[in-house]
Amino acid sequence: MSIRILYFARLREEMGIAQELLELPPGVGDINSLRAYLAARGGASSAAFAAAKAVRASVNQDLARSDTPVKSGDEIAFFPPVTGG
């Protein structure tokens, strides 16, 4: 089982992809550790997830916090702070 990661808005442009399937990396159990993994894997991913960037996340289409758990089969999304209305 893997996780599906969706990217929106500025994150989608910076990543160059709208989504990807990822085998849950060892040691990744929440949004915080997943974000650290994405920031460390190099290339566009490291730039998009640089520590200073404002990035929000959701797990299975609910807004998530940094300590929200992530498990196989989940739909994760990363995006900038929202600007609707």
Place this chain on the structure above:
Amino acid sequence: MAVRVQQADFDVGAEIAALRRADPGIGAIASFIGLVRDRNDGDAVSGMTLEHYPGMTEKALEGIVDEAKRRWDIVDALVVHRVGELKPLDQIVLVVVTGAHRATAFEACEFVMDYLKTQAPFWKKETTPSGARWVEARATDDQAAERWKAG
């Protein structure tokens, strides 16, 4: 349907009439309409693209409407939000709240907009003379949503 995300424009009169359903118990209707302006942060804006997260956006809006109904004694609420290409003067968002009295309708309408601004996954990219740019989130929107936390 209390929540809709669509590319098409909306007819405010028709939406309000549909929400009222000729219910004589409704004594107040509060509404908010958000529009595309022709400038932002000192620059001319010729258009914008609104992106959303299909599925989560509707879920978030439904959650906000449910929360408004839980907090205030209102009859019903409607949110219509457009996505895609929009131009100055275009309508972006409509919130309508019906209730017995104006105070609850006003408050619930403002609450829905404040939460929509900070929690519903929409992103605006605007076109300016120097190119397209993503609109930055505003701290004042976070503060506006924050004041309802105690409620």
